[in-house]
């Protein structure tokens with residue numbers, strides 16, 4: 348559909364016996380369009396004032412602030428009623444107005460802070476003499492701003508942008524400038540913007556000096572000399588690491604493949620593990636402000652070529668392949684690296700780079716744990732991963748991703764969609780995103796496009812026409828307005844995997 352909204356969910360048997368009338372179907376589609384908007388602040392972080400925070404916080408100062416704010420909010424939502432009972436927290440807010448246009452409405456796409464629902468205010472008969480209206484609003488405004496401040500800091504810290512990451516942020520900003528200057532000095536031919544944000548500072552090089560030197564670069568030669576002086580090779584902060592559990596032809600390898608030719612090919616593919624296995628260099632954990640690569644505790648397997656870091660959903664197929672290759676220890680390291688990311692950030696990042704902290708990728712961690720457990724019976728791994736699987740599930744059903752829809756029987760369903768915490772160009776593709784957005788006139792329209800681009804990248808399907816309302820025009824991305832059946836299946840499977 349033009350608005351990117353998919354057909355309604357499958358009908359139940361009862362509904363199936365009664366084909367919906369045109370009117371009923373129209374009503375159904377209208378309900379489907381009632382996608383709740385999550386405001387995104389100018390820094391690309393959600394403005395949501397919901398009690399559910401998508402990410403935990405390790406910073407005690409922020410955690411304390413968030414706790415205080417949520418206590419205030421909870422008590423605001425639990426005003427005693429006339430009979431002395433306590434009210435339950437309100438249901439998530441849904442759009443009140445129905446639309447008839449095919450496109451997402453202004454209401455859906457506007458960046459608006461959520462409102463405190465009317466029913467949570469104290470009923471007027473509880474008051475002796477009503478104070479002036481502006482005084483009544485003060486506590487509400489205070490609550491909203493307290494929660495907003497705490498939540499911004501929560502997301503801030505979880506997105507790797509807290510105090511401790513100040514240096515890493517400054518490096519990424521510098522590398523993005525290098526990327527844009529390199530495009531100008533070297534030209535668009537064979538230009539890969541990702542290369543520049545993957546550069547580590549060279550040993551002994553100073554970031555501030557590099558910043559100053561960049562300002563003097565104009566020609567191709569100067570740019571090449573600048574890069575050679577201040578930066579090490581992209582990917583040099585990963586060291587090759589022969590996986591100890593690799594065998595050229597493991598016992599029991601693909602027992603049902605009889606053809607000699609097919610076996611030889613499969614063994615060549617199997618041998619690729621040695622090319623793709625790495626370890627993050629110790630210097631990355633020691634000086635995170637000199638690398639965009641993030642430290643990981645175990646051995647890693649990278650996709651290869653320009654993808655010099657771990658990716659979330661690629662790891663699912665990597666793990667399945669490693670199990671075929673009988674490389675159980677390497678597969679376990681890969682799963683534990685992802686568990687570590689959940690522990691650090693509250694969700695599995697799109698990839699292990701500082702510029703991937705604003706989004707995830709299709710949630711397949713629990714399937715990896717299940718595959719590994721089925722192959723090895725390693726219950727210790729399941730125990731170790733379990734809290735992170737619960738945490739990750741909360742992230743995917745939190746307000747950031749949740750959409751409440753109503754079926755044609757008036758029943759509410761909670762589903763999820765992709766939504767990144769970002770509304771700027773993706774640092775790894777900033778020059779490309781900026782060029783695309785240059786077709787749009789206003790800053791607001793550009794920010795909306797950047798948000799939809801990053802959300803499509805969260806899906807791993809970047810960039811499929813499934814996220815576009817006009818399949819030949821990338822500026823019509825409407826990722827957050829699509830309720831993807833595959834994402835919701837993955838989330839369902841997280842629960843089934845646990846049973």
Ligand SMILES: OC[C@H]1O[C@H](O[C@H]2O[C@H](CO)[C@@H](O)[C@H](O)[C@H]2O)[C@H](O)[C@@H](O)[C@@H]1O
Nearest residue numbers: 650654658661697773776804807808809
């Ligand atoms: O194989 C790794 C991933 O490669 C593609 O996406 C990644 O690259 C994009 C830019 O170069 C980036 O914006 C995106 O967030 C990355 O995931 C591919 O589309 C992914 O499916 C794949 O996991």
